[in-house]
Every structure is written in structure tokens, then in C-alpha cells.
Amino acid sequence: MTQLDTWLANTKPLIPVIVIDDLVHAIPMAKALVAGGVHLLEVTLRTEAGLAAISAIKKAVPEAIVGAGTVCTADDFQKAIDAGAQFIVSPGLTPELIEKAKQVKLDGQWQGVFLPGVATASEVMIAAQAGITQLKCFPASAIGGAKLLKAWSGPFPDIQFCPTGGISKDNYKEYLGLPNVICAGGSWLTESKLLIEGDWNEVTRRASEIVKLSDI
Known part of the structure; x- marks a missing residue:
């Protein structure tokens, strides 16, 4: 069982993709x-x-498991670790990021989760060769959505995915119903309007709603 599996055993399988423009929004949003x-919680860079x-x-919010998204370079990776990120999410997969993930784990600097993004079968194979078996599928809806992930379950039975990109409350259950999907990511829970207005009750309502939808 991986660290991500352990987290998901105790939380609902949704990772909000969060864009924060004003630091004052961070803590109340997380709460x-x-x-x-x-x-x-995936806070993008x-x-x-x-x-x-x-x-x-x-x-300030010990109940949250906070990670960094939009990590594109080894420097981003290191800065995210230094900031306290417990997981790292990248929109893609590069040799530099693979090497950085291996390095920080080998030297004991970090024991978190790395979810690199893939959009093709070739990238899935490259990740698997590097020993990475839990991947972000991005941008999921634009590259085939649930149909693509279902097709990938045949040639890649040991790979698990977290699709993001076009995921909403309307199609969330469809993705989670696939055997190779362990969680999904979306931005609708913390859209910018809610953060700007400080409408934390609505954030909580949307989170509660999607938690109920995930009970499939």
C-alpha cells in the first residue's frame, strides 16, 4: 500500500485543484x-x-493533507518540499522530475507522493519503467476522458490514475467507477469567485455535496 492509498483510505477520493491569488484566503479555504x-488539497504554483x-x-490546518500542483521543474519540486508539501503534482512527466523524485526519497529528505501527469500510452510506459505506478491523467476530458482510462486498464493493469481537467460534479462518479481510478481532481469546489467573496459556507457545502456523490 502506498502513502496515497493510506490517505485515501481515510479521506474522500477528491483532490481540489486550488489557485490562490491572495494568501489571506488560504487558511479559511482549507478549513x-x-x-x-x-x-x-492541491495548491497550484x-x-x-x-x-x-x-x-x-x-x-494551521493539521487535518488537511496539502500538496503542490503545477510543479514543472526540479526547482519547483524542491521549493514545494521546503514549503511543506506532502505530495507533488505535475502536469507532465520529464526526466528531470523523475530524477528529482528519486533523489529526495533516496536521501531521506522527503517521503511524500509524486503524481506526474500523462496524456499518452508512451508516457504511461515511461512512468512505469521509472517505478511510478500512480499517475495524473491530464487533461483528462480533452484526451478521451473515462473512455480513455477504461481502455488503458487493459494494457496497464497495474497503473492507477488521478484524472484532472474537465472533472466536475456531473461526471465525477463516472470516473470513480473505473477500476484504475483512485481519485480525481477538479477546480469547481474553490472557484475564484468563492475565494474573492470569502464564501466559505458555499465551499463547505460543495465539498459536502461531492463527498456524498463519491459514495458509489
């Missing part, structure tokens, strides 16, 4: 998600507030 039953938000959530 609102946890209150709704969502504990795995698309904004300058990303790393600081990860650090703030890690310290």
Missing part, C-alpha cells in the same frame, strides 16, 4: 474544505502566493 469532508499558502495551510 472550509476540511469541514466538508475533503482533506487532500500558478501564482506567487502558492508556496506561502502551502506553508500556511500545513501549519
Whole structure:
């Protein structure tokens, strides 16, 4: 059982993909998600507030399992670890990222989870050759969605996926119903309007709603 498997055994299989522009939103947003039953939080590095938000959530919301998304370089990877990220998510897969993930684990610096993104069968094979068997499928809906993942279950029976990109409350259950999907990621729980307005009750409501939908 991997670390991700252990986390998912105790939390619902949804990872909100979070973009934080203002650091002041980080802690109340994380508390609102946890209150709704969502504990795995991917804070993207698309904004300058990303790393600081990860650090703030890690310290102030111990019930949350916080990770870094949009990690594209080894430098991003290291900065995310230093900020306290418990898992790393990348939109793609590169030799540099594979090497960095191996390095930080071998030297004992980090024992978290690395979810690199794949969009083709060749990339799945490259990841498997590197010993990475849990992958992000991105952008899922644009490259075939649930039909693609179902097709991949044949040639890649030992690979598990976390699809993101086009995942919503309307198709979430379809993805989770696939045997090779362990969790899914989406941005609708923390859309920018909710953060700007500080509508934390709505964040909690959406989280609670999707938790109920995931009971399949």
C-alpha cells in the first residue's frame, strides 16, 4: 500500500485543484474544505502566493493533507518540499522530475507522493519503467476522458490514475467507477469567485455535496 492509498483510505477520493491569488484566503479555504469532508488539497504554483499558502495551510490546518500542483521543474519540486508539501503534482512527466523524485526519497529528505501527469500510452510506459505506478491523467476530458482510462486498464493493469481537467460534479462518479481510478481532481469546489467573496459556507457545502456523490 502506498502513502496515497493510506490517505485515501481515510479521506474522500477528491483532490481540489486550488489557485490562490491572495494568501489571506488560504487558511479559511482549507478549513472550509476540511469541514466538508475533503482533506487532500492541491495548491497550484500558478501564482506567487502558492508556496506561502502551502506553508500556511500545513501549519494551521493539521487535518488537511496539502500538496503542490503545477510543479514543472526540479526547482519547483524542491521549493514545494521546503514549503511543506506532502505530495507533488505535475502536469507532465520529464526526466528531470523523475530524477528529482528519486533523489529526495533516496536521501531521506522527503517521503511524500509524486503524481506526474500523462496524456499518452508512451508516457504511461515511461512512468512505469521509472517505478511510478500512480499517475495524473491530464487533461483528462480533452484526451478521451473515462473512455480513455477504461481502455488503458487493459494494457496497464497495474497503473492507477488521478484524472484532472474537465472533472466536475456531473461526471465525477463516472470516473470513480473505473477500476484504475483512485481519485480525481477538479477546480469547481474553490472557484475564484468563492475565494474573492470569502464564501466559505458555499465551499463547505460543495465539498459536502461531492463527498456524498463519491459514495458509489
